[in-house]
Amino acid sequence: MNRKKISIIGVPSDYGQQRRGVDMGPSAMRYAGAIERLEKLGYDVVDEGNVSVRKLEKSKRNDHKLLNLEEVLDVSEQLAKKVDEVIEQGRFPVILGGDHSISIGSIAGIRKHYQNLGVIWFDAHTDINTPETTPSGNIHGMPLAINLGLGDERLINIAKGAPFLKFENVVIIGARSIDEGERELIKNKKIKIFTMHEIDRMGMSKVIEETVAYLKARQVDGVHISIDLDALDPIYTPGVGTPVPGGITYRESHLAMEMLEEAKIITSCEFVEVNPILDERNKTADTAVALMGSLLGEKLV
Ligand SMILES: NC(=[NH2+])NCCC[C@H](N)C(=O)O
Ligand SMILES: [Mn+2]
Numbered sequence: 001m002n003r004k005k006i007s008i009i010g011v012p013s014d015y016g017q018q019r020r021g022v023d024m025g026p027s028a029m030r031y032a033g034a035i036e037r038l039e040k041l042g043y044d045v046v047d048e049g050n051v052s053v054r055k056l057e058k059s060k061r062n063d064h065k066l067l068n069l070e071e072v073l074d075v076s077e078q079l080a081k082k083v084d085e086v087i088e089q090g091r092f093p094v095i096l097g098g099d100h101s102i103s104i105g106s107i108a109g110i111r112k113h114y115q116n117l118g119v120i121w122f123d124a125h126t127d128i129n130t131p132e133t134t135p136s137g138n139i140h141g142m143p144l145a146i147n148l149g150l151g152d153e154r155l156i157n158i159a160k161g162a163p164f165l166k167f168e169n170v171v172i173i174g175a176r177s178i179d180e181g182e183r184e185l186i187k188n189k190k191i192k193i194f195t196m197h198e199i200d201r202m203g204m205s206k207v208i209e210e211t212v213a214y215l216k217a218r219q220v221d222g223v224h225i226s227i228d229l230d231a232l233d234p235i236y237t238p239g240v241g242t243p244v245p246g247g248i249t250y251r252e253s254h255l256a257m258e259m260l261e262e263a264k265i266i267t268s269c270e271f272v273e274v275n276p277i278l279d280e281r282n283k284t285a286d287t288a289v290a291l292m293g294s295l296l297g298e299k300l301v
């Protein structure tokens, strides 16, 4: 992978949950200067535009209560294909959501290229629900499970033949809202998780050191980071659909990005759940773009 070549892929989908507006996330992050910011760091940046998202005929649930399954499936298939192409061309994908259900497609496309992919899930939630455990039926609460091979048959088969993520290759950072079924799965599968409790106790610096060491010990051949802006405290990112108090601070989040950049392990990234309708003067998109800068090499001096 040539880290000097970046492709931006927008995914204007809000089908994974019920609050409209998160489909405007890619525009908000472009307006916040995502492309210019990365160009300034010396990257060759191509804006691939947006994945085309079909119009929602009528919001509906399937027999498992999954909301907008057909639409999510369609977006996921297109996105997986686009991400696959970009990686094939040797470019580093930066994916702009959309609600977190877009990770079904993005990670499916990425999984095709790695035998032992690592994933960092930076989120207030763990998004590891299945149709059996979901309290809401919202697919944005399921993308991690789906990429591990758990959940709706059609969603897990999007990148047919690509290896599923391994439970031991996932690290969750920032969690503070975990459903009962998710908690059980995390415990049973011994998934590595740094909740807000560990972040408070150890400090973000130690959390990232341990994350990097853990993934290296797993001998991963690539690491994708999925950044849900609700990982941060809503003070810093008010423009999200499912805010949870008591989150990561602005500086802690930058420190995490800077340390991951120093470790040189990240091979793809995405920024999701930016909802401009709920935001204050594009603050959340601005924060996303600032984090993007840190993750991709911006230094204070
Ligand atoms: N990507 C997100 N913001 N996910 C929120 C999920 C909330 C809840 N756990 C659910 O499954 O409905
Ligand atoms: Mn979340």
Ligand SMILES: [Mn+2]
Binding pocket: 100, 123, 125, 127, 140, 228
């Ligand atoms: Mn999420």
